[in-house]
Amino acid sequence: MNKKQVRHILDTIGDMYPDAHCELVHSNPFELTIAVLLSAQCTDETVNKVTQTLFQKYKTPEDYLSVPLEELEQDIRRIGLFRNKAKNIQKLCQLILERYDGQIPEKHEQLVELPGVGRKTANVVVSNAFGVPAIAVDTHVERVSKRLGIAGKDDSVLEVEKKLMSKVPRDEWTLTHHRLIFFGRYHCKAQAPKCDICPLLLECPEGRKRMKIKKVRKTSQKECVVRDE
Numbered sequence: 001m002n003k004k005q006v007r008h009i010l011d012t013i014g015d016m017y018p019d020a021h022c023e024l025v026h027s028n029p030f031e032l033t034i035a036v037l038l039s040a041q042c043t044d045e046t047v048n049k050v051t052q053t054l055f056q057k058y059k060t061p062e063d064y065l066s067v068p069l070e071e072l073e074q075d076i077r078r079i080g081l082f083r084n085k086a087k088n089i090q091k092l093c094q095l096i097l098e099r100y101d102g103q104i105p106e107k108h109e110q111l112v113e114l115p116g117v118g119r120k121t122a123n124v125v126v127s128n129a130f131g132v133p134a135i136a137v138d139t140h141v142e143r144v145s146k147r148l149g150i151a152g153k154d155d156s157v158l159e160v161e162k163k164l165m166s167k168v169p170r171d172e173w174t175l176t177h178h179r180l181i182f183f184g185r186y187h188c189k190a191q192a193p194k195c196d197i198c199p200l201l202l203e204c205p206e207g208r209k210r211m212k213i214k215k216v217r218k219t220s221q222k223e224c225v226v227r228d229e
Contacts, residue, residue, distance in 0.1 A: 001149050005203065006167040009148055010176060012199050013183045020178035022128045024048065029104040029129035031055055034089060036124045037116045042080045050078055061093035061102045088116030106130045119158070123177075133173040137161045140184025141177060147188060147206035 023044045026032040031051070039047045054075055058064050064072065073086040092115045096102055104125065105111055111122035123136035135141070137157045141164075145151040150167065151160040168176050187194050195207040202208070 001167070003167050006150060009150070009200060009203060010168065010172070010179070013179045016187065016199070017179050017182040020175070020182040022124070022178065025051060029125060030061070032129050033092070033104050033117065033121070033125050036121045037088060037092070038076065038079050038085055040081070046078060050076055061097050064089055064093045085116065091115035092117070104129070127174040127177065133170050135161055135164045135168070135173045135177045137164070138181065141180045143190060144180050144184040144188050147204060148200065149205050
């Protein structure tokens with residue numbers, strides 16, 4: 001897929017979700033990092049319900065280290081993998097106190113060294129907390145990119161990220177990340193994508209297959225759609 005085709009896709013999704021943004025509720029880089037760590041294999045909605053009280057109880061790295069691990073586990077028990085995440089939160093807090101005076105580091109290479117923080121989490125933090133352009137590939141971004149043909153269906157998460165970075169202007173990376181998430185979360189859903197009303201249907205190989213559109217033939221006046229009988 002060339003950049004002109006990608007541009008059309010980005011503009012169309014931008015028209016659909018002009019106000020796309022990070023839906024994890026946070027007030028500082030530290031809270032955002034904790035929220036993204038908790039969001040692995042969990043919905044933002046559930047994370048926000050948990051952090052509504054969590055962030056009232058724990059405001060600093062010292063707060064998370066002042067309680068037994070078991071207490072922190074109970075505070076986040078509605079989150080998937082809560083035991084492992086509780087351990088990582090306390091390890092992360094200990095590390096940033098030792099290395100960064102209790103502050104979340106701003107550099108990507110420093111973030112990925114924190115317990116529980118992978119490449120996706122680091123990209124979310126640097127882009128949303130520190131204004132550094134980045135494309136974080138979560139399940140929605142990966143699914144949408146592959147369905148639309150921006151990335152190959154067998155591409156790894158890193159390959160999807162690299163292809164998006166090569167085809168999307170750098171100053172649009174963060175916004176594109178949010179818009180692809182909104183498109184995947186509310187329109188191009190995993191189990192029930194809204195192909196029948198999708199403005200990108202003709203550009204989408206997966207959508208054409210689902211809707212049994214055999215081919216798209218362009219003429220000088222219009223596009224002719226041929227459906228499987």
